[in-house]
Amino acid sequence: MAWLLLLLCLSPLASALTLEQAFDAALRHEPEFQAAIHDRRAAGEFKVLGRANLLPTLAYSYSWGKNWSEVEQDSLFGPVTEERDYRSYSSSLRLEQPLFDYGAWVARDIGRLRAARAELEFEARLQELVVKVSRAYTDTLVAWSRRRWAREQTSVLKALLERNEALRKAGEGTLTEVLETRSRLALARAERLAAEERAKVAERRLTQLTGVDLSGWQPQAQGAVSPLPLDGDLARWREQALRHSPVLAVRREDVTLAEREVDRQKAGHWPTVSLYASTRRTDSDSENTYGQHYDTDSVGVQVQVPLYAGGGVAAARRQAAARQDAEQQRLLSARQQLLLAVEQRFRDCRGGASRLEALAEAVTSAEQLVEATRQSLRGGERNNQDLLEARRQLHEARLEWLGAGYDYLNAWLELHQQSGVLGVRELKTVDRALSFSPAHSS
Numbered sequence: 240m241a242w243l244l245l246l247l248c249l250s251p252l253a254s255a256l257t258l259e260q261a262f263d264a265a266l267r268h269e270p271e272f273q274a275a276i277h278d279r280r281a282a283g284e285f286k287v288l289g290r291a292n293l294l295p296t297l298a299y300s301y302s303w304g305k306n307w308s309e310v311e312q313d314s315l316f317g318p319v320t321e322e323r324d325y326r327s328y329s330s331s332l333r334l335e336q337p338l339f340d341y342g343a344w345v346a347r348d349i350g351r352l353r354a355a356r357a358e359l360e361f362e363a364r365l366q367e368l369v370v371k372v373s374r375a376y377t378d379t380l381v382a383w384s385r386r387r388w389a390r391e392q393t394s395v396l397k398a399l400l401e402r403n404e405a406l407r408k409a410g411e412g413t414l415t416e417v418l419e420t421r422s423r424l425a426l427a428r429a430e431r432l433a434a435e436e437r438a439k440v441a442e443r444r445l446t447q448l449t450g451v452d453l454s455g456w457q458p459q460a461q462g463a464v465s466p467l468p469l470d471g472d473l474a475r476w477r478e479q480a481l482r483h484s485p486v487l488a489v490r491r492e493d494v495t496l497a498e499r500e501v502d503r504q505k506a507g508h509w510p511t512v513s514l515y516a517s518t519r520r521t522d523s524d525s526e527n528t529y530g531q532h533y534d535t536d537s538v539g540v541q542v543q544v545p546l547y548a549g550g551g552v553a554a555a556r557r558q559a560a561a562r563q564d565a566e567q568q569r570l571l572s573a574r575q576q577l578l579l580a581v582e583q584r585f586r587d588c589r590g591g592a593s594r595l596e597a598l599a600e601a602v603t604s605a606e607q608l609v610e611a612t613r614q615s616l617r618g619g620e621r622n623n624q625d626l627l628e629a630r631r632q633l634h635e636a637r638l639e640w641l642g643a644g645y646d647y648l649n650a651w652l653e654l655h656q657q658s659g660v661l662g663v664r665e666l667k668t669v670d671r672a673l674s675f676s677p678a679h680s681s
Contacts, residue, residue, distance in 0.1 A: 256456050258376050258670040261449050265372045268450035275364040282357030289350020292343035295336040302329045308526065329524045333517040338540070340513070342506030349499050356492040363485035366656045369666055373652055375445040377645035377673075379453070382434070382441035384641060388634050389431035395630075396424040399623055419624060464644035464672045466592035467651050473585050476658050480581045483659030487577055490570040497563035504559045507552035510544040577657060584654035591647035598640040605633035648672060 266272065303326070310321045337343055400420045406412030442453045481487065519535045521528065545552070612629040615621035648669050655661040 256451060256453070258373060258673055259666060261376050261445065261451070262369060262372045262666060264449035264451050265368055269368060269371075269448050272364060272368050275361055279357050279361040283354055285350040285353040285357070287350070289347040289353075292340070292346045293337060295334060297332070297334050299332045300329070301331075303327070306523075310526070323529065325523050325529065327524055328522040329520070331517060331519040333515060335513050335515040335541075338512040338514055340506075340511045341509045342503055342511075345499055345503040345506060349496060349503065352492055352496050352499065356489055356496065359485045359488045359492060363489060366485065366659075366661045369661060370649065370653050370656050372445075372448055373649055373669065375441070375448050377649060379438075379441040379445045380673075381638070381642050381645060382438040384638060386431070386434040386438040388638070389427065389434040392627075392631070392634075393424070393427045393431050395627070396420060396427050399627070400424055416622075416624075423624070423627065464595075464648055466588075466595060466647065467668060467672060469585075469588050469592075469651070469654075473582060476581050476585050476654065477578055479658040479660055480577055481574070484577055484657065485659055487570075487573055487659075490566075490573040494563070494566045494570050497559065497566040501556060501559040501563055504552065504556040507545060507548070507555065510542060513541050515539060515541055581654065581657045584650050584657055587650035588647065588654055591643065591650055594643050595640070595647060598636065598643055602633070602636045602640050605629070605636040609633050 306323070306325055306327055308323045310323060312319050312321070400417070403412050403417045403420050407414065407417055445451075446453055516538045517536070519533070519537075521535075522532045523529050524533075609626070609629045612621050612626045616623070616626055652661060652665060652669055655665050
């Protein structure tokens with residue numbers, strides 16, 4: 240599978256963890272995905288289990304015993320009692336080959352279908368893992384960006400407070416400036432504490448997925464991203480989803496399995512025919528064969544015809560038919576939900592691209608405001624508080640731009656996931672978008 244080749248292609252973890260490396264680590268570590276690997280391995284045995292119903296069976300039995308019995312028999316002179324103390328022995332080998340067993344043929348098909356279903360479910364979980372890792376990865380980037388700005392803001396306000404207090408002692412500052420800066424510093428410290436906690440939670444979530452220690456990680460991507468190619472219109476993406484979505488394919492397999500289960504229950508009314516061959520060796524195997532030794536070889540055909548089972552066969556067939564109807568409805572519901580999810584993600588991508596352009600303009604305006612405030616500060620028209628507020632607006636605009644970019648990338652990945660076409664190429668595309676996104680200085 241192309242996904243698993245990614246394990247061999249990715250480079251070892253570096254100080255800057257990339258999205259590809261995070262996904263590689265999640266493949267090896269994430270517990271739910273590890274469980275999916277074992278589920279897939281277990282489901283692969285359904286093929287063998289289904290085929291086994293059509294193959295010969297060979298059974299050997301052996302028994303040996305020490306027996307004490309009291310036998311009373313009628314005679315002309317009345318009851319005669321005989322004490323028997325003897326050993327019994329039995330050994331048999333039986334080979335049986337089904338010739339006609341409709342239920343066994345259906346069971347073979349069910350085994351193949353269940354194994355195929357497991358492969359589709361594994362593919363769905365694999366694609367879900369990509370989106371899960373991407374969300375955790377970008378959430379961590381945003382959390383770290385907020386934490387870094389909160390630390391910088393606290394340092395700037397602390398230095399400004401010290402300067403204001405020094406100016407006031409020298410008679411050049413006012414108490415109002417000191418109090419206003421002190422208030423802003425207290426708020427900045429509170430924001431820093433909140434940002435630290437959010438960053439720790441985001442780190443913990445990513446670490447739980449990947450098992451990677453993030454203590455020495457310095458993220459590369461701290462800027463906004465550019466829109467990625469989005470081929471085709473909404474109708475094309477819907478068509479792709481209906482054809483390729485593994486989630487929808489799993490539901491289709493469930494319907495097919497339910498249909499075959501109805502057939503399997505119908506087989507309860509059909510006769511079965513099998514060919515058998517056996518060899519048996521006995522010595523005093525029962526009271527009737529006391530003191531007798533038999534060597535018996537047999538070859539023959541065995542026919543079993545079900546006649547009546549208390550209505551159980553008919554009830555099981557009706558139950559299977561009802562479950563088939565239920566699976567049909569679940570398939571219809573899954574189809575509707577899938578089409579709605581595809582449309583939502585498609586519109587998120589289209590709207591996200593426009594939103595990125597608008598937010599880029601907001602960042603540019605905020606940058607110009609900071610520069611204009613600096614010029615006014617030199618001319619004495621503005622004060623430090625005005626510059627701090629302008630810097631705050633700039634940072635909030637950049638954070639919103641950054642978050643919108645990451646939301647766009649995740650929506651782009653989810654659109655491909657919902658459409659069933661998410662693969663290594665799409666993961667690499669998003670990783671490059673993160674790695675080469677432009678950074679901005681304050």
